[in-house]
Amino acid sequence: MLDSFPSAGPAMEPESASLFPSVEMLRRLVAFPTVSRDSNLALIHYVRDYLAQYEADIRLTFDDEKRKANLFATLGPRGEPGIALSGHTDVVPVEGQAWDTDPFAMAAKDGKLFGRGTADMKAFIACVLALVPEFMERELRTPIHLAFSYDEEVGCLGVGRMIADIMRSGARPNACIVGEPTEMRPVIAHKGKRGYRCTVRGLAGHSAYAPHGVNAVEFAAEAIAYLKSLARRHRDQGPYDRGFDVAYTTVHTGVIRGGTALNVIPHECAFDFEFRHLPGDDPDRLLHEFKDYVRSRLEPEMRAVHAASGFIIEPLSDIPMLDTGPENEIVALAQELSGSQAFGKVSYGTDGSQFHRAGIPTVICGPGSIAQAHKPNEFLAMEQLTRCEAFLRRLMARMCKT
Numbered sequence: 001m002l003d004s005f006p007s008a009g010p011a012m013e014p015e016s017a018s019l020f021p022s023v024e025m026l027r028r029l030v031a032f033p034t035v036s037r038d039s040n041l042a043l044i045h046y047v048r049d050y051l052a053q054y055e056a057d058i059r060l061t062f063d064d065e066k067r068k069a070n071l072f073a074t075l076g077p078r079g080e081p082g083i084a085l086s087g088h089t090d091v092v093p094v095e096g097q098a099w100d101t102d103p104f105a106m107a108a109k110d111g112k113l114f115g116r117g118t119a120d121m122k123a124f125i126a127c128v129l130a131l132v133p134e135f136m137e138r139e140l141r142t143p144i145h146l147a148f149s150y151d152e153e154v155g156c157l158g159v160g161r162m163i164a165d166i167m168r169s170g171a172r173p174n175a176c177i178v179g180e181p182t183e184m185r186p187v188i189a190h191k192g193k194r195g196y197r198c199t200v201r202g203l204a205g206h207s208a209y210a211p212h213g214v215n216a217v218e219f220a221a222e223a224i225a226y227l228k229s230l231a232r233r234h235r236d237q238g239p240y241d242r243g244f245d246v247a248y249t250t251v252h253t254g255v256i257r258g259g260t261a262l263n264v265i266p267h268e269c270a271f272d273f274e275f276r277h278l279p280g281d282d283p284d285r286l287l288h289e290f291k292d293y294v295r296s297r298l299e300p301e302m303r304a305v306h307a308a309s310g311f312i313i314e315p316l317s318d319i320p321m322l323d324t325g326p327e328n329e330i331v332a333l334a335q336e337l338s339g340s341q342a343f344g345k346v347s348y349g350t351d352g353s354q355f356h357r358a359g360i361p362t363v364i365c366g367p368g369s370i371a372q373a374h375k376p377n378e379f380l381a382m383e384q385l386t387r388c389e390a391f392l393r394r395l396m397a398r399m400c401k402t
Contacts, residue, residue, distance in 0.1 A: 021130040024130075025130040026106065026113065026122060026123055031104055033091075034090050036154045037093070040068050043089055047125075048060070051073050054075060056074060056075050057171075058072070071146070072148075074145050074171060076135075076140025077141070080143055081143075082145055083142070084144075085144060086147040086148070086159075087121050087179045089150055090149075090150055091153065097375070098376050101114060103115055104116060108382075113380045119368035119378050127389055127392060135396055135399075138402045147162060152350070155193075155317030156319050156350070157317070174360075175363075176356075176360050178351060178364045178365075179364075180364050181372070182366055184338050184384065185340050186365045187365065189323045190348060191346075192319055192320050193317060194277070198273065201216065201311075202219065202302065203267060203305060204267035213306075214309045215266060219311075224256070224273070227253055228251070230286065231251035234251065241345070254273070272316060322362060328361045329361070330361045337395055338391055350364055352364050
């Protein structure tokens, strides 16, 4: 078993003592169970109240039900562009995962901090917040903007409202650093993502008379098998971009639901699938190819039995690509602050692409490893907090008077 996270005092691991403000802030943030399906308002209100002590200019933007909010805060001079430090407040569910400790009570062992969101991505937010007093004490010459979003994990749904509000307010930053887990190495590009839900309508009946019905599960399975063939084709034939950690466009089916009993022909089946596409690989072409297969090969057979059967394909999410040119000033800044002249490209999506699409040059650079994200016993290596604090203090030296 892991140790429950200690309070300040001699029981803390030696390397955590000097980091305590960041570690304590991370403990507080992890304790808010901000799974995407639930509200994040308790965390947002905590951050709002914390930043209000430092005379931050704070703006909240809400979802339609007022259950979730983005927070955009400006520290330092008003009316100047500055740099945005961005992170998402939501985390993925823990149900069905075998955790050794309570995922929402951070635990420490062997130089690692365990808990949901430690890697993805509350550690960056915690470091930023913990260093706010130091930023203010050293007097910012140029503002920093803190941009904390909701619903990133379910398709980057919240950040668009925040960006629209930023543009209306006239507080548009010059650049943005998104603190997703990259082990503090700058990332300049990520794939785009299109997510879809496919609902298959069939005709129910007794399974003893299967030819007289339309089995929605079986036709869904054929469609999923075709998607798998598209995935294999891209794996084997490209196109490729070797700069990415997965060098080709991927096709993935993640959820399927259908059927009620073995002796009943299932009348409905639904599945969710996605394309994570390289720059230059057109997701509309992939979707058209899939629809053409469904319409020409599957639906005629279904409708020969039941005219009302068929496929309905609806969009779920659309995350644009991030593709910041290596010559951009924000890339050079991230290299300087991180101490790494290299830069990478990743397959996962982020809020950063929407800042980039809004004309705000963006890089991804944050503590932790994406390999730990979404897993049981998610953890952050303590040294990643050290590196993140060093990154932010170098930024401080550029932006502050002292």
